Every structure is written in C-alpha cells, then in structure tokens.
Amino acid sequence: MFKIKGIWLKIFFAALFFVELISCKSNVLPVFSTQSKPQVPNYNNEVTWAVLPSNYPKSLLTFEVKIDSLPVDVFYIYPTLNIKKRDLRWNVPVEDEIQNEKVINTAVQFQASAFVNVGKLYVPYYRQAHLRSYSNMENGGSSALNLAYSDVKNAFKIYLKKYNKGRPIIIAAHSQGTTHAIRLLKDFFDGKPLKKQLVAAYIPGIAIKKDEFSTIDFMTSPTEVGGFVSWNTFKKNYYPKNYDKLFKNAVVTNPISWNSNISSDRMDHKGFLFSNNKLYEQALEVFVKDGILWISLPHFPYKIFVLGKKSYHVGDINLFWEDINENALLRVKSYFKD
Template sequence: MIKRLKSYFKFLAAIVLLISLGSCKTIALPLFSSQPFPQVPNYENDSAWAVLPSNYPIDLLDKQSNTANLPADVFYIYPTLNIEKKDLRWNVPISDTVQNEKVINTAVKFQASAFVNAGRLYVPYYRQAHLRSYSNIEKGGESALNLAYSDIKIAFETYMEKYNNGRPIIIASHSQGTTHAIRLLKDFFDDKELQSMLIAAYLPGIGISKNEFETINLMTEPSETGGFVTWNTFKKNYYPKNYSKWFEGNAVSNPITWDSEISSSRMDHKGFLFTNNKIYEQALEVFVKDGILWTSLPHFPFRIFLMGKKNYHVGDINLFWEDINSNAVLRVKTYFNTKD
C-alpha cells in the first residue's frame, strides 16, 4: 500500500509541472515538423474509445449506483498523462498500450467515474500532446495541442452522428482535456443551436477567463444548467508560480457548494475518492480566492502523504468526487424538469 501511495505522489509531483509551466530541459528535443504524425484514429471503431456505454471498465460499474435508463450523455476528455522527459514524441498514438492503461486506471477510474451516474459515458482515446507542449509552444507545442484537439473534434462529431440521438450532454474534462474542451465548446455550443442541449460543462485544471465564451456563462447555483464550472486547487495560503499570469482574475467555482459562497466547511464536503478506492466524507474545507481554489489539508487517515504538497492539481476532480457525482445528477434532473 505504501509503495503504491508513493508512486501516486510521484505522479502528482510530475503533473505539477503543467501548472508551473517551467522549461522542460531535454537535450535534443525534436521539432514537431520532424516527426511523423501518429495514425489518425477512426472513431467509427470501438477500439478508438476508452469508454463507451457498451464497454464500461469494472471500476465504472462498481461506482454506478444509478443503473436506471440514463437520459443524458457525458463526453469526457482526460488530462495530460504523457509526462516522461525521456519520451521525445510530441503526440502519443492511440495504440500506445502504456498510455491507454493510464487512461483507464487513472483518468477514467478517478475522474470520469464521478459522472457515471449522471449519464452514459463516452471517452475517446486521442493523440495526446506531451506535457512539454505547454512550455515549448513555439517549438512544437502549439502544433501538438492542435493535433490532439483535431482528434477530439472528430470524436465528438462521430459521437453526435452515431450515438447521441438527440440526448442532452455534459462536457467534462481536466487539465489538457480542458484545453480541448474549451475549443470544443466554442466550435459546437457557444452561441450555437447545440447549446440548448448542454446540461453543464465541468472544466477544472486550466485557468479560464470569466468571459471565455460568448453565451456559456459561469454557473453560480448548484442546479443551474447551460453554463460551466471551473477551479484549480492548491493548498490553503499557497499562490502558484506565475499566479498573476495564469490564474489571477479568472473564473473559479466552489466544487462543494456550487454557489457564490467563498468558503465551505468540512461538514459540507460530500466525499474524496482516494487511491485505495474509498470515499472519505467531510475531509475538506475550501476557500475561493481570485482565480484559484484553496483547500485545507485533507482530513483522512493518509493525510501524512499530502504533508508538504502545495499543488493539488492532480486531485482537482477526485478531491470532490462525491460532490461532483451528486451535482451532475442534480443538474441533469433540473435540465429535464425545466424542459417539461
């Protein structure tokens, strides 16, 4: 157990680089244009999807308490999982078994699972950009992120044509996934006819302007629909590097109360999904700051492993797993009640 927890927090330390956006020191980082593109996914094939309603992994089935006919869909885009400095690829092919294992056993298990009771879940594999793309934009990062988004766009178009059948949609994402989700919302929903089918967009892990969208607004009520919520989680009293550049003045939501309250107590917290697959209730109090979310040190048996950690980016979703689970269900119910 200790070994597994240490491995988890090693992953936490690595993913923190996404927020600090420090330089990635590689000896011979190739130009994006010098590498062949990984094969374009064919989303008509089930194998191009990490999750379809017809092939839920066991961890999703275990967390699905609502097995009734779900009237909504959830389109989830996973975060940056390719973080190895020695990996010089700008984009990962969807045939990469190591990457795909991370998608299922990290992103789907601890993040996408929070939405499994709100709707039928769709998770496309995509040619994800390497973590270094954010700190090497001009050398190839922008092109790598554009390539990754091209997959998400095609996957969503395929989803709409093949699977949607007029069902309302939740867009959910984290980190790099949110980078792509913002573009997806602008391309398909923002001030467009499809916005009427948007239940909510959950967009943690990237700084988002309060005026990012033309007609998709920041939601400030727990049952509100048609808008977005977002947050970036840090330990109380900590301001991240480049705070003024990447976070200050941006939108931020309280993922416990889902309203305009700037703080909430431990008693309000519904549950934190930890790596041992257990939910710990009443573990956090949070404080909404200017553009970021502060949280107390989680109050649970393994809190020692978070001592000294200041950036909780990797836990943006699973720290509030039960809160998100309940809220997503509530927004779906509200959406249909207002349509009756």
C-alpha cells in the first residue's frame, strides 16, 4: 500500500511539473513578426475615435463646454494603458472594449479634459504598444511602437483632411502618447507649412532634449506659441535609477509658472484633478532640477494615498490640470493676437 502511494505521489508531482512547464511556455513572449497584428483601423469611421466634437463621452459633458465657440482644435494622444504582464500582445486592437474603457474613463477624463474648454477635442483610438515595448526595443518593442505610431499618423491625416479646415492646433499627449507626438510633430509641423497652425504642444511624460526639433522651440514663457513644453514629475529629492541615461539634460517646464522659474510656491498652484473628480488648489510646490521636475507631498485631504510615492509619472497632467487649462487658454489668446 505504501508503495502504491509513493508511485501516485510521483505521478502527481510529474503531472504538476508538466502543467507548470506548459504554463511557462504559454507565457513566453511571442516574437513580434509571428504574432497576428490587429486589424488596421479606418479613421473615416467615427467608431475608431474615442472623442470627436460630435460625440463627447459623458465624462466630458459634465464640464460646461460650448463646443461650437471654441476657436482651436486639440489633438490628444493617450499614454500607455496596457501594462499587464500576462497580456502577451504587442499591440491592442482598437476594438478592445477593456482598453477603450480605460481610454475614456482614465486618460480622457483626467488628462484630455484639461483642454475641454480650450479647443475641440479629437482623440483617436490606436493599436497601442504594450508597456514592455520600452524595455524590449530590439525584441519587438520598436516594431510595436512603430505600428502604434502608424495609426496615430493615419488618424492625424484623416483629421487634417476631414475635420481641421485650417483651424489652429494644440497637440497634447503623455508618456507613450508623447513618444508618438514627437514623431507627429516632426512629420507634419517641424519645418513644414503646418507649423504656422501650431498653437503649442503639451508633451510631458518622456524626456526630451532641447534640440529635438529643428523649428519647434522649447517654450520658456507662458504666452509663447508655436513651441512645446514638457516635464517628468518625481518626489522632491528623488532621482530615478535611470536618471543619467534618460533624464539628465532634458528640458523641464515649470507647469505652474510656465517660465524659467526653478521653483513655485504652493500658493501659486491652480489645482489638480484627483480621482474623485474634485479639484484641489494650492496643493503643490514644484522644483525644476536638471532634466526632471520635483514636487512636494501634495497638500490635500487624501495625501495618505501618495505617502511613499516616488514617481508621479501617472499624474504628470492631472497634477497640474487647472494650471494647464489656464495656460492653454492664455496661449490661444496670444496666438490670435500674433
């Protein structure tokens, strides 16, 4: 009897090992070239757009917006939302309902909404690259990002042909969105006739060098137009591990003063949009360092939720929601004066 139990025990562990082996193999990241690519979106179809002026989601309609009276357009590219390690896809289909819910209820609601009173919003869905693409550039990440950008580029072409009608443009983006926005600015604006329609590019979340563009300057005053602003937010006195490689010598905007000030007091902070959809003003001090932006511990009722936080990457925009809103309005006013 004991002998039989021993045999069955061995069989059990052998079977368990086999299951684990199969499971591990199923989680091996597939080569980009062997993975089926999601269907190419047709941006002539409204369903491929998260936001169009004719179809704002409910989260944006909570703001009192007179869309028809807005004098400029805002083309917004959302950040990386596909971050689950178990998701082995290099790119997400634009029909993915879970991804699209994140686009509307996180990216649009807490980032694009900062421009809702500034211009007509255009937000295309795109076959976004997985977060791992940035750490696996040679093994598929570069191809995945190229595929994602091809969608952004095609969406912008349709936007220009079908919707723009010569109106001034603000480019807004964050993180992976900024990766694509940089390429978009080079392909359509930098040294191109369309440059004259560029009000400003708000492109935080990726380190950018001062000479990234030939004719699109880093803006250092709050009323300047035709250039770009950018920043990457971290806790005060914290340097990320990849600081020297990625961030050192990158340009940094003070998103409260919008000029060359290296710091701003908490009293000058206009307000950040928290996850409860409430705006909290006078909550942040900022300090411009070489390549990064430091902030103080947010001064608001729920600061316990950010205690110990070192990177504020996900909050690059909503931490300065009202500051961005007011500055974008100011730059639009300055654009039309010029």
